Amino acid sequence: MNAPRTPDHADHSVVAAPLPGHPLARMIADEIRHHEGWIPFDRYMELALYSPGLGYYSGGKRVLGHVPQDGSDFVTAPELTPLFGETLAKQVAQALDATGTDEIWEFGAGTGALAEQLVSALGDRIKRYTIVDLSGSLRDRQHQRMIKHLPELAHKVVWADSLPEQFDGVVVGNEVLDAMPVKLLFWTGHEWLERGVGLDPASSVEDPRFIWLDRAAAPGSRPPSEYQDSDFVPDTVVETHAPAEAFVATLAQRMGTGAAFFLDYGFPESEFYLPQRRGGTLMCHQGHQSDPDPLSAVGEKDITAHVNFTGIALAGQEAGWQVLGYTSQGRFLTNCGLLESLQQPSDSPNAADFKTRAAVQMLITEHEMGELFKVIGFVKGPWFDAIGFVHGDRTHTL
Template sequence: MNHQLGHPSVVTALKEAIQSAEFQAITFRDYMEICLYSEPYGYYRNERTKIGKQGDFYTSSSIGSVMGEMVASFICKQLHNESPETEPVQIVEWGGGNGRMALHIMGEIKRTEPAIYARLTYTIIESSGYHRQQQRTLLEEHAQVIQFASETEWLAQPPQDQLYVLANELLDAFPIHRIRYKDLLFQESYVKWQEEGQTFQEIWRPISSQRLLDFLDRSKVQWLDGQIGEINLEAESWVSRVAERIQSGSCIIIDYGDTAEELFAPHRYNGTLMCYRKHQAQDDPFIHQGEQDMTSHVNFSSCQIAASQSGFTDCKLQTQREFLVEQGILQRLQNHYDPNPFSEVSKRNRSIRQLLLSDQMSELFKVFIASKHSLLNKKR
C-alpha cells in the first residue's frame, strides 16, 4: 500500500466515486471536495486540530484579537453612518473555525458600543460538528447573542437590513476546477485511481462544463502554453447567494488572493494550489487525502463581477494592511516602552506589527467589501 495515502475512509470514498464515474475518473473539483468535506473524515470534517501551533496553519485570529477588533470597528462605523439606532443588527460569520474571530468581534462591540451589542444577533454558519462544539465552549459569555444555523436554513430566510456577512479564510478552501491551456485548447484536470501503483493520478480532458467555458470566454487573460490555473465557480455562487439575503449591509471577505490578471500571470505558471500539513507547505494534492488542507488563491475579480451582478452597489478591494490602517489600527499601537516582552501591551503591539508588516499576511491577504445601502435608513 502507498504510505502517502491519506485517511482510509477518504481514500475509499474517492475510489468509489471514481469507479462509478464515466471514464473511471472524477474532476479535480470533485476530488478536492471529497478530500476536504466528506463525512466524517474529510479534512474539514474530522476532529483534528487545524488552526494554531498544534494544527496545520495559522489564521489572522490566531495572531491576537486585533483583526476582529478592526472588523467590529468597520461594522460599527457603517451602522453609525446609515441606520436608525433601534433596528436589530445581524452579523453572520460563515465557517467560524475555532470561534476566536467571533469572540474578538463581539468582545470589541460589547466594550466600545454597548448599545449596538444590545441589539446584535451573531449567527455562525458552521457545517462541522467538531468546530461548532469548540465555538459553543469558547463563546459561552455571549450565549444570549449567538445562534447557529445551517446554510440552508439561513439562505431560506427573507432579506434583512443591517446584515453583515463575514467570510474569514473561507473561499480559499472551496473546491476548484483545475485548468490547463495546452496546444491552443483549455483542458480540465480529472483524477483516476491506478491499481498497480496504488496511487491517484491526474489526467487532462477537454472541458465539458459550459460554466467553465463561459468563464474562460469572459476572462481577458492571456495564458501560456502548458500553464495551469484554478477556477473557483463556488466562490461566485456563494457571493450571489449571500447577496440575496442582504437588503442593506455588507459582505466582508478576508482571504489571500488577487485580481485575475495577477492570478493567471506568467509567473503563476503552475497555478496557486497549495497543501498544508503540520505547518509544512507543498503542492502535491494527490497524497494525505483528508489529512492535509488544500487551498487556492481567491480570484477577487470574479467575486467583484458576481457582487456587482447581484445588486451590491459599492465594492472595494484592499490589502489587509490598507484595511487595518483605514480602520484605525495605528491608534491601537501603544507607544510606551514596556520592558516585559510577555506583558499584554507588548504582546498586543507585536501582534499589530505582525499583521501590518509580515509580507505574507499583510500584502497577500486582501479584504473585499461589497455593500448595499438602505434608502429607508439613510440618515438625513
Template sequence: MGLPPPTADALSCSSALCLRLAAEIGAAGGWVGFDRFMDLALYTPGLGYYAGGSHKFGAAGDFVTAPELGPAFAQTLAAQAAQLLALSAPRMVEVGAGSGQLAGDLLRELELRGQLPDSYGILELSGELQARQRQTIAARVPHLLARVHWLERLPEYFDGLVLANEVLDAMPVHLVVWTTTGAAERGVSTVDGQFVWVDRPASGRLLERAQALAAEYALPAGYLSEISLTVGAWVAEWAAILGRGALLLIDYGFPRREYYHWQRATGTLMCHYRQHAHVEPFYLPGLQDITAHVDFTAVVESGCAAGLELLGYSTQSNFLFNCGLSDVLARTPATDASRYLPLASSVNKLVSPAEMGELFKVIALGKGITEPLLGFARGDRSATL
C-alpha cells in the same frame, strides 16, 4: 516530503476517506474533476478536513489565521463591523468561524464600543468546530453566548453584516491546463489504488471561462491555473438573500490580471499540514487543508451581476490602519514589555508586506449602503479589479 507523521487514528480516517474518494471516482466512470476531489477531501461528513475532528487552527494545528495571532485583528475589525451594523441592521453572520476566536474577540470589542449586534449567527458545517466555537466564545464572553446561534443553512433573507475570513480560499476549484489545442480540465483518476492526474477537454461553463481568459491574457501552452465557479455562485447566493447590508470578505488572492499573470504558470494551489505548506493534494486526504488564492475580479463580477455594489477593496494592511490599528496597539503601553512585545509581533504579521499585509485583501460588497466605509478611506484599490 519530510512532513510530520500522522497518528494511527488519523491515518485510519485518511484511509477511510481515500476509499470513499476512490469509490466516487469509480462511480463516475474512472475520473472526477479536481473540484469534486477537493470538495470530498475537505467536506465529506465525518472524514473531510473541515468535517472531521482534527485540530486545524493555531500553533497546534495546520495553519495560523489572523484571529489566532491575538485580539488586535478583531479589535480593529470591530470598527468596520460597527459602522456596517449601524448602516444596515444590528445582526451579523460569520461564515466558517474557525476556532471561534474571531467571534469571541469581536463580540467583546463591540460590547466595549457599545455597539453589540442583537444576534450573531455562525454558519459552520463541522459539528466538531461548532462545539469548539461554543467553548471558545463561552470562555471569552460567557455573558454574550446567548446572542450567538448556529445556522444549519443560509437564511432566506438577511439584513446586516455577513463576515467571512479565510473562507473563499477553501472553496473547490477547477484545475485547467491551456494547451496548443485548447483548454483541458485536470482531474483525478486511480491507478493501482493511487490517485493520479488525468486531463480531459474542458466543457460547458468551465470551457467558456477558460477561453475568455486565454483570449484576454494570451496564456502560453502548458499554463496551469485554477478557475473557481463555486466562489461566484456563493456570492450570488448571498446577493439574493441580502436586503440591506454587506458582505465583508477577507482572504488571500489577487485581481484577475495578477492572478493569471504569465509568470504564475503553475497556479496557486497549496496544501497545509502541521504548519508545513506544500503542493501535493493527494497527500493524506482529510488530514490537510487544500486551498487556492482568490480571483477578486471574479468575486466582484458575480456580486455586481447579482445586484450587489462594490463598496471597497484594499490590502489587509491598509484596511486595518484605516480602521484604527494604531490606536488598538497604543492601548498597551510600550513600557509593559511582557504584553507589548507579543502584541507588536502579531501586529507586524498582520500588516507586513512579507507576511499577511499585502497578500491578504479585504473586499466589501453590499446593498443599500450609501456612506463610504472607513476601512477603505485610504488606499482603496477598487480600480485594479
C-alpha cells in the same frame, strides 16, 4: 511567500498514498470507479475537505493552532492577536450603523476567535451573531469558547447549517473563499483540458492511490472571456472559482439590507492570470508546512487556492451588491486604527507586548499577510464611505 503551484502537466506519476485503509480515500476511490475512472478536481477537493465525518474540515481534526506540536496545520489572523477582531469591529460597527441593522453573520468561523473578538467589542450593538459552519467539531469548540470567555454575551451567538431565504445584517468571512472547491484547467498550447483525479491501476481497493488525469474540457470551460488563448503559454494550469462566486451571489440575492466584508489571500484578475503564474495557486497546508500535492494524505491536510477578487466583485455586483472598496489587509487594518491600538500607555492592561507587536507586524507588513491578503467590501442599501477603504482603495484594479 511564493505563488503556489499545481503539479506539471507532464508529470502524471503516482503520488504518495494516504494512510492504508483510510476510509476517506476508499470513499473517493469508489466514486472515481463509479464515474468511469475520473472525477473533476473540484469534486475531489469537495470530498477531501467536506465529506461528512471524514473530510479535513468535517472529520474532527484540529486544524487551527500556533505550532505543529498542538496538532494544527495553520494559523489565521484572529488567532495571532485579538487586536485583529477589535480592529475589524470598528468597520463592522460603522456598517451596522449605516445600514440600520443589528445582526452579524460569520461564515467559516474556525475556532470562534473572531466571533469572540467581534461580540466582545460590539456588545449590545448587536442583537444576534450567527455562525454558519459545516464542521460539527468546530461548532462545539466555538460554543465552549463563548461560554468560557463571554458568559454574559454568549446567548447572542447562535449557529445555523444554512442561510435563510432572506436576511439583514453584516456578513463577515475571514479565509472562507479560499477553501471553496476550484476547477483546474490545463492549456496544452492547442486546447483547454480539465484536470481531474483518477486511480493508479497498481493500487489496491484497500489502499487506493490517486493520480492526475486530464480530459477534454466541457464547452466554454476556460478562463474569463477577456483573456485570449494566446495569452497563456503551453503547460499552464489555472483555477476557476464558480463555487465561491456562486456563494457570493447567493448572499447578495438573499440579503435585504446590509454589508459584507471578505478577507482572504488573492489577487485581482489581471494579476491572477499573469503568464509567470503558469502553475496556478493551488496549495496544501499540513503541520504548518506548505506543499503543492493535494493527492497525498487526503483528509489530513488543507487544500486551498488564492481568490480571484475580480470574479468575486462581479458576482456580487451582478446579484445586487455594490462594491464598497477593495484594498490590502495591511491598508484596511491601518485605516481602521490598528496602529493606534498599539499606543496604549505602558501601564495599561491592553498595552502591546512584544508578542502582540510581532503579530501586528505579521498582519500588516507587505512581506507577511499585509499585502498577500486583501479585503473586499459590499453594501446593499444606503451607501457609506467605509473607513477600511478611506486610503489606498484599489477598486479600480478589479
